[in-house]
Amino acid sequence: MKAAVHTRYGPPDVVRVVDVDKPAAKADEVLIKVHATTVNRTDCGFRAAKPFIVRFFTGLVRLRVWILGNEFAGVVEAVGGGVTSFKAGDRVFGYCEGRFGAHAEYLVVSQANALATMPAGLTYQQAAPSTEGSHYALSFIRAAKIQRGQDVLVYGATGAIGSAAVQLLKRLGANVTAVCGSGNLELVRGLGADRVIDSTVKEFTRDEQRYDAVFDAVGKSSFGRCRRLLKAGGIYGSTDLGPLSLNPLLALVTPPLGPLLGGRRVKFPLPRQDPEMAWYFKGLIESGQFKPLIDRRYPLEEIVEAYRYVETGQKIGNVVITVQPP
Numbered sequence: 001m002k003a004a005v006h007t008r009y010g011p012p013d014v015v016r017v018v019d020v021d022k023p024a025a026k027a028d029e030v031l032i033k034v035h036a037t038t039v040n041r042t043d044c045g046f047r048a049a050k051p052f053i054v055r056f057f058t059g060l061v062r063l064r065v066w067i068l069g070n071e072f073a074g075v076v077e078a079v080g081g082g083v084t085s086f087k088a089g090d091r092v093f094g095y096c097e098g099r100f101g102a103h104a105e106y107l108v109v110s111q112a113n114a115l116a117t118m119p120a121g122l123t124y125q126q127a128a129p130s131t132e133g134s135h136y137a138l139s140f141i142r143a144a145k146i147q148r149g150q151d152v153l154v155y156g157a158t159g160a161i162g163s164a165a166v167q168l169l170k171r172l173g174a175n176v177t178a179v180c181g182s183g184n185l186e187l188v189r190g191l192g193a194d195r196v197i198d199s200t201v202k203e204f205t206r207d208e209q210r211y212d213a214v215f216d217a218v219g220k221s222s223f224g225r226c227r228r229l230l231k232a233g234g235i236y237g238s239t240d241l242g243p244l245s246l247n248p249l250l251a252l253v254t255p256p257l258g259p260l261l262g263g264r265r266v267k268f269p270l271p272r273q274d275p276e277m278a279w280y281f282k283g284l285i286e287s288g289q290f291k292p293l294i295d296r297r298y299p300l301e302e303i304v305e306a307y308r309y310v311e312t313g314q315k316i317g318n319v320v321i322t323v324q325p326p
């Protein structure tokens, strides 16, 4: 089968599309013929080993994972003897960070991974980008326990994570202020944002409104800069480790420092990736409450170009890789 393979950490051109052996499903595994996948920031981080910590998962010096790709949509080709939830011929989609392997014509995942049957009415290209950005967004929203009527600011509202966060927050009934560049104001309003701040006109940390939560979905701010935006008891979250990689530590120390900070605190949740997560997004998509935003599409053969584009930091939503022509 064809697969996008890399044998060392590095820039996009360490990736080559070559022929490799087709994998086989073990007892609790599902073999999927991949029709579409994505290149996302998780793939970029693991390919480049940035941040360094990813080496603890995929190999300190020698790579243990040669084929990246963590979002997928395709058709079940075969199942192991212990698999009861899926059968050959099922159209499925899902997420497999850590295990990876979706940048290939065939992928094996465990039935315990985030795997569900495809949302009705979606193409493989539309379903593939449904889980990475959205599960990071959901993870923060659940950790911050966002309630109907709360005021939430999303910084970086046009990324995969930010565009999902705006939609998921609106579904909960939050009042959403979204920050994005001037070219994307209408797009972000269309996702449901109640108020939009043009980052090219106004520095969002100087906003006069106060928020129950500030979610930095592009990982470019800090708790220190955003603290003044938070109401008493307000929560700050970020998709990145933050300056000096302090966000995980701040998540530990800000709750006990509560009285000093007016109860303002940092959350840095570890996202779940289990079957429930994929079934949850299938339900939201089918009920029209969530639609992944898609930017460019590339064939698998041009995956290096896709990596280069994602690493400009300027993609809008998600970049899809077509593995089987529609």
Ligand SMILES: NC(=O)c1ccc[n+]([C@@H]2O[C@H](COP(=O)([O-])OP(=O)(O)OC[C@H]3O[C@@H](n4cnc5c(N)ncnc54)[C@H](OP(=O)(O)O)[C@@H]3O)[C@@H](O)[C@H]2O)c1
Pocket: 040, 041, 042, 043, 044, 045, 046, 050, 051, 133, 156, 157, 158, 159, 160, 161, 162, 179, 180, 181, 182, 184, 199, 217, 218, 219, 220, 239, 240, 310, 313, 314, 315, 316, 317
């Ligand atoms: N290392 C990893 O494994 C990993 C994995 C997943 C996510 N992440 C983190 O998650 C972040 C978001 O990823 P994503 O895929 O959702 O989005 P993304 O592709 O990184 O974000 C794209 C959008 O963010 C805005 N943006 C770009 N640079 C910005 C800046 N300096 N300040 C403010 N906004 C900026 C731009 O929109 P506008 O022009 O409209 O502002 C752009 O369209 C990443 O930056 C990364 O920090 C890391």
